Amino acid sequence: MSIESTHSHDNDAHPAAPGDHHDHKPTGFFNRWLFTTNHKDIGTLYLVFALIMFFIGGGMAMVIRAELFMPGLQLVEPDFFNQMTTMHALVMVFGAVMPAWVGFANWMIPLMIGAPDMALPRMNNWSFWILPFAFTMLLSTLFMDSGGPAAGWTLYPPLSLQGGQSFAFVVFAIHMMGISSIMGSINVIATILNMRAPGMTLLRMPLFVWTWLITAYLLIAVMPVLAGAVTMLLTDHFFGTSFFNAAGGGDPVMFQHIFWFFGHPEVYIMILPAFGVVSEIIPTFARKPLFGYAAMVFATASIAFLSFIVWAHHMFTVGMPLMGELFFMYATMLIAVPTGVKVFNWVSTMWKGSMTFETPMLFAIGFVVLFTIGGLSGLMLAIASVDLQYHDTYFVVAHFHYVLVPGAVFALMAGTYYWLPKWTGHMYSETWGKIHFWVSTISVNILFFPQHYLGLAGMPRRIPDYSTQFADFNMISSIGGFIFGASQLIFVGVIVHCVYKSRKAAQGLVWEGGKGLEWTLSSPPPYHSFNTPPLIDPTTISHPEEAH
Amino acid sequence: MVRTDQAERQPSHTKLVRRLVLIAIGMFGFGFAMWPLYNVFCDLTGLGGRGVKVVENAGELEVSDRQIKIRFDATVNSALPWVFQPKEKAMVVSLGEMSEALYLAMNVADEPLTGRATYNVTPPEASLYFVKTECFCFTEQVLLANESREMPVYYFIQPDLPEHIKEITLSYTFYLDDNTSSVAQASSSDQ
Numbered sequence: 227m228s229i230e231s232t233h234s235h236d237n238d239a240h241p242a243a244p245g246d247h248h249d250h251k252p253t254g255f256f257n258r259w260l261f262t263t264n265h266k267d268i269g270t271l272y273l274v275f276a277l278i279m280f281f282i283g284g285g286m287a288m289v290i291r292a293e294l295f296m297p298g299l300q301l302v303e304p305d306f307f308n309q310m311t312t313m314h315a316l317v318m319v320f321g322a323v324m325p326a327w328v329g330f331a332n333w334m335i336p337l338m339i340g341a342p343d344m345a346l347p348r349m350n351n352w353s354f355w356i357l358p359f360a361f362t363m364l365l366s367t368l369f370m371d372s373g374g375p376a377a378g379w380t381l382y383p384p385l386s387l388q389g390g391q392s393f394a395f396v397v398f399a400i401h402m403m404g405i406s407s408i409m410g411s412i413n414v415i416a417t418i419l420n421m422r423a424p425g426m427t428l429l430r431m432p433l434f435v436w437t438w439l440i441t442a443y444l445l446i447a448v449m450p451v452l453a454g455a456v457t458m459l460l461t462d463h464f465f466g467t468s469f470f471n472a473a474g475g476g477d478p479v480m481f482q483h484i485f486w487f488f489g490h491p492e493v494y495i496m497i498l499p500a501f502g503v504v505s506e507i508i509p510t511f512a513r514k515p516l517f518g519y520a521a522m523v524f525a526t527a528s529i530a531f532l533s534f535i536v537w538a539h540h541m542f543t544v545g546m547p548l549m550g551e552l553f554f555m556y557a558t559m560l561i562a563v564p565t566g567v568k569v570f571n572w573v574s575t576m577w578k579g580s581m582t583f584e585t586p587m588l589f590a591i592g593f594v595v596l597f598t599i600g601g602l603s604g605l606m607l608a609i610a611s612v613d614l615q616y617h618d619t620y621f622v623v624a625h626f627h628y629v630l631v632p633g634a635v636f637a638l639m640a641g642t643y644y645w646l647p648k649w650t651g652h653m654y655s656e657t658w659g660k661i662h663f664w665v666s667t668i669s670v671n672i673l674f675f676p677q678h679y680l681g682l683a684g685m686p687r688r689i690p691d692y693s694t695q696f697a698d699f700n701m702i703s704s705i706g707g708f709i710f711g712a713s714q715l716i717f718v719g720v721i722v723h724c725v726y727k728s729r730k731a732a733q734g735l736v737w738e739g740g741k742g743l744e745w746t747l748s749s750p751p752p753y754h755s756f757n758t759p760p761l762i763d764p765t766t767i768s769h770p771e772e773a774h
Numbered sequence: 775m776v777r778t779d780q781a782e783r784q785p786s787h788t789k790l791v792r793r794l795v796l797i798a799i800g801m802f803g804f805g806f807a808m809w810p811l812y813n814v815f816c817d818l819t820g821l822g823g824r825g826v827k828v829v830e831n832a833g834e835l836e837v838s839d840r841q842i843k844i845r846f847d848a849t850v851n852s853a854l855p856w857v858f859q860p861k862e863k864a865m866v867v868s869l870g871e872m873s874e875a876l877y878l879a880m881n882v883a884d885e886p887l888t889g890r891a892t893y894n895v896t897p898p899e900a901s902l903y904f905v906k907t908e909c910f911c912f913t914e915q916v917l918l919a920n921e922s923r924e925m926p927v928y929y930f931i932q933p934d935l936p937e938h939i940k941e942i943t944l945s946y947t948f949y950l951d952d953n954t955s956s957v958a959q960a961s962s963s964d965q
Contacts, residue, residue, distance in 0.1 A: 345787055412794045420786050450798045454805020466952075469809055472892050473851070473949030477822070480812045484805055547821055547898060 251753050260355070263347035264753060265332045270649070271354050272329030273642075277718070279321030279361065280635075284711055286314035291673075291707035297694050307690035308376035309368060315379035316396075319496065320403045321361050323630070326638050327499040328353075328410045331438050333649065335414060337744040337751060338432045338768070340423025340760040345416035353409035360402035367392040378688060380485055381456065383470040383478050387463050397460045404449040411442035411449075418442075423743075425762030429520065432742050432768040436523050437502030440530045444491045444498075447534075452488040455481060479544050486537035494533045497629060498526060500597075500637030501568060504590045506742070506768060507644050508572050511587035512579025513739040518571040519769045525564035532561045542613045551610040558608035562601065569598055584737070585659030589640030592632060592667050600628030603678065618688075621681025627674045632667070639666075639717065646724055647732035651750040654724035658716060665713040672706025742768030823894040825901035828912070838869040838933040846875055847945035854950040855883040856917065861924070869933040877910065877946065880922035888951040890914045896943040903932040904942065914951050 252258050262268060289310045293301050302310070332350065336343055344350050367374040372390020375381065386393070418439045422431070431439075458469040459481070468474025470481045501522075509516045516522065538546060538554040546554075572594050581587070603625040607613050616622060639662075647653050676699040681687075685696045692700065732749040743766050747755055764770045816822040844867055846860035861876040881887055891911040895901035910925035917923065931942070 346791065408798050412791055412798075415794060416787055416790050419790060446794055446798050447801055450800075450802035451805040454802050454808075458806070458809075472947065473890055473951060475892070477812070477816075479822070480808065483812065484808050487808075545896075545898075550821070 261351065263343075263351050265336050265344045265347070265350065266649075266751070266753065268344075268350050268354050269329045269331075269333030272325050272332060272357075275354070275357060276322050276326035276329060276638075277721075279317055279325070281714070281718075282365070283314050283317035283322055284714065286310045286317065287707065288711050290314065291704040293690050294692070294700050295704040296701065297692050297697050299691055302690070304690045305373060305376055308378075308688065309374040311688050312375045312378055313365070313368065316364065316375070316400075317361070318630075319379065319492070320400070321357075321364075323496045323634050323638070324403075324407060325357060327438075327441070327496070328407070330434075330499065330503070330638075330641055330645075331410070331414050334645065334744065335417055335435055335438060336421070337747065337755060338435050338742060339418065339421065339426050340743050340756045340762065341417055341421035342754060342757050344413050345421055346413045349409050350413050353406045353413065356402050356406040360399045360406065363395050363402070364399035367395050370395070380482075380489070381459060382485075383459060383462065383481050384472075386459060387470070389463075393463055394460065397456045400456050401453055404453045407445050407449050411445040414438055414442040415446075423756065423759035423762055426767075429523070430762065430767045430769075432502075433505035433516065433519070433522055433526075434499065434502035437498040437505075437526050440526050441495050441498045444495050444530055444533065448488040448491045448495075451484060452492075455484045455488065458484075479541075482541045482544060483538070486540045487534075489540065490537045491530070491533040493626070493629070494529055496634045497597075498530070500593065500634045501526060503637045503641040503644070504572065504593050505568075507586050507590040507640055508575050508594075509741070509769065510644075510737050510739040511584060511590075512576045512581050514575055514579040515741075515771065516571065516769045517574035517577075518567070519771075521567055522571055525567045528564040529561060532557060532564075536561065539608055539610075539613070542610045543617050555608055555610040559605060562605055565601055569594060569601075584643075585654075585656060585663055586640045586644035586737075588660065588663045589636050589643065592663065593636045593640060596632030596636065596667075596670070597629055600625055600630075600633055603628065616681060618686055619681035620677045620685045620687055623687050624674050624677035624681055627677070631674065632670050636666075639663075642717075642721070644737075645744070646721065647736040648744060648747075648749050648751070650725050650728075651732055651748075652724050652728035653730040653732050653736075654720050654728065658720045658723070662713060662716040662720060665716065666710060669706045669709035669713055673703055673710050674706070676700075676703045676706075741770070742766065820898050820900075820902040823896055823898040823901045825898070825904075826893070826895060827902075827905045828909075829905055829907055831907070835870045835872060835930060836933055837871050840869050840933070840935075841866050842869060842931060842935065842939070843941045844873075844875070844931075845941065845943040846877070847943055848877060849945070849947040851947060851949045854887065854889055854948055856881050856887070856889060856948055857922075858946075858948050867931065869931050869935055872907070872928065872930045875927045875929070875944070877925045877927070878922065879915070879917060879925055879948070881917035881920060884919045886916060886918045886921075888914050888916045889948040890951045891946045891948045894945045894947075896945065897939060900931075900935065900939050900942045903935040903939075904944070905930055905932060911946060915948075 252262065259267065259271065262271075289302060290307065293299070293307055332344060335341070370390075370392040372392045374392065375386065375389060375396045377386035377389065418431070418435060458467070461467040462469050462471055462476070468476040470476045470478045472478060505516055505522055536554055536558045538550060539558045542551055542554070583591075603621065607616055607622065607625055643654065643659055680696055680699050680703070683696065685692055734748045735745045736749060737745075743760055744751075746760065746766055760766065816824050819825070843864055845864045846862065848858045848860050850856050850858045857880045859878055861878055865873070865875065867873045879889070893909075893911050895904050906927065906929045908926065908928040910927065915925070927944075
């Protein structure tokens, strides 16, 4: 078909983009932000919300590390400590990392596929504005008589059912987050499947779009399962059902199965978009096309598929039959194959590239190295026979923090630095960005690396006190934690400076090696972009075939 | 051509969104379906140690000369102030032989309490060959203040028990039955 003719069609045929005819932003603060249906505004709202939650959750982490600075109980009551570990996880997972990725999806997916906006702009507004209410409700439990949830973010019964009345608030907050994520995902899928510019075939899409498409399907498949699980906890707690109550014929182990059927895909929900962002950044700064584009797409899809059949590796110690342990062990180890393909492709993309090391590239390389460390400790945990020793120790804490902090969070920072000039039209301070990277990278290792040793030596997680033999490593880890926490203030400083103070204007093509539709627009892009679908050719797709 | 392109595009949002919402609702239902599915799965495979068969009348049994050791274990949930233990910690039985195990339960509280026992067989695979004809765990048990009682279990092990199983543990846990306890208390305070 002729690309030209579709490309020049008239704007009014696009009811999905409100206010097509004028490029004016709505006036007034409330009109602009409360009622906005613009994907760029909603993306910004998501990102600002996620940054605030990142600091609230980070504050809780500081309380945890301060208490663990020395053996003995110094600062907080054990019950409050438990509330901190639980809330830290809930806030970081559902409040920081997931909304941040939805923010990136909102900003970038329409720009990357040449769509005028998200497919369902009003639902988009709603799915964001549910979140502040959900988190107000969740955080308010800390000020209630019965305190916040304190049984760990996994909410295992019977412990989680021994909390007080505030438990209902936690459950409803999780319901609201779930509804928000599901609506966000439906929007992403509808946008990607229905609104691509003519000529933007599926296998020409940027990898960030691909990873988000797969993530959105994961979200739709598992968030409702979590909603079901917490609903069952709610009725067990308040209405006398016995889903998980052994006295009434229920089974607490069943909760663990249901929870981790959600929980394992959930960890890929947090990391797949990170894979996407890194796959965009590395080719830009290596000035080479991404090595193995199709392999990357299939690796992402296989990781997503495998994530549904490995859940019980989180519960090797519940007394599974040997065959079960073996199945979940081998299935888990299989995930290392597509993940290995990805790491290989990133390294191959850099191989013989003309690399420069601007801040986004530094964070992306930091991601590849440190995420791989987290992946390796994950392989160790996958071995059922040795997991009996590692289970519920600080080794597990070290593992998932390596994949989530220098993994998902570093990718978020890489993406922020990469697209911040595009979003704001100003360059951020490269010097301060680099300082932020180096301080964060060094301190994150001081923070989490010693926790491997603590775990191997037997220090249990979620306990406010420890045996004196663990004192030195805990003190080192806490010092790393304080530096890492403080270094995030640099991040905020760089962003605020870039948005309000920076005088250096950004070009449309911010990075010399940048490929893809977002770079064909001005920086910042017009409030309504791609009202006319762009022309798709090898120069505007982000991952053209490598010349052989 | 442009118009038809657009006309095709818009309705497909509704169709796609409807399909995705249905997936989400279906997965919400799937979470709940896990409850019956899990129980059926555990009963069929014996996983979880709950595959024990219950028969009213054992009929004629073929007693094999192979013998096996059965261990008895007892636990009480902390919410229930009972003392609960097996009369004998272990016994050796022949496969196919009808046997009786006795547990002893005593209510040390000054009020009548209702308990309900759950059971578990280890190794789980063995639960598929464990047959009970009568057990105190089939019904709720009411013990008056300071009452003690012997609670019997009648069972046999099917002779086709796999060779590699040398020993079986039968474990019970007594829980406070909240709903009926409050009824029992209410009726006792009426008197």
